[in-house]
Amino acid sequence: MTPKQERFAHEYAIDRNATQAAIRAGYSAATAEQAGSRLLKNVDIQTILNSLRSAAAERTELTVASITNRLLTIAQKAEDMESAPGMSVARQSLMDAAKLNGLVVETTETLTRSPEERAARIVALKAERERLARTH
Numbered sequence: 337m338t339p340k341q342e343r344f345a346h347e348y349a350i351d352r353n354a355t356q357a358a359i360r361a362g363y364s365a366a367t368a369e370q371a372g373s374r375l376l377k378n379v380d381i382q383t384i385l386n387s388l389r390s391a392a393a394e395r396t397e398l399t400v401a402s403i404t405n406r407l408l409t410i411a412q413k414a415e416d417m418e419s420a421p422g423m424s425v426a427r428q429s430l431m432d433a434a435k436l437n438g439l440v441v442e443t444t445e446t447l448t449r450s451p452e453e454r455a456a457r458i459v460a461l462k463a464e465r466e467r468l469a470r471t472h
Contacts, residue, residue, distance in 0.1 A: 337380045344375050345384040349392075400436060407433040 340362050347357035354372025363371040375381055393399060411429035414422040434440040449457065 341381060345381045349388040404433050404436055
């Protein structure tokens with residue numbers, strides 16, 4: 337690994353902007369975007385970044401477990417409020433904890449449907465919602 341690559345890793349850890357990190361590390365501004373993208377795929381740079389992330393987490397004592405515990409505490413306190421805003425906060429805190437622990441994965445899907453397909457999908461979703469309402 338070159339000193340320039342190592343500097344890139346340390347610069348990237350500051351703001352997680354590969355283009356700006358490449359420029360600050362001494363790469364040409366004209367090619368910084370491509371260089372940053374390429375450098376992020378470098379195994380040695382990834383090793384340094386993982387080490388820097390771990391060190392930062394230890395310094396701030398942030399771990400998945402500590403964040404999860406904090407989110408669960410927030411959820412419990414919000415539930416204890418027994419109000420609509422409290423329940424909303426509790427639900428969001430529990431969802432955040434679930435996402436953090438890999439229990440919920442958000443995905444987005446972009447589909448192009450014809451007006452007929454959209455109408456049929458809406459009918460199917462309404463039927464599913466009604467079915468679920470009857471079972472609960």
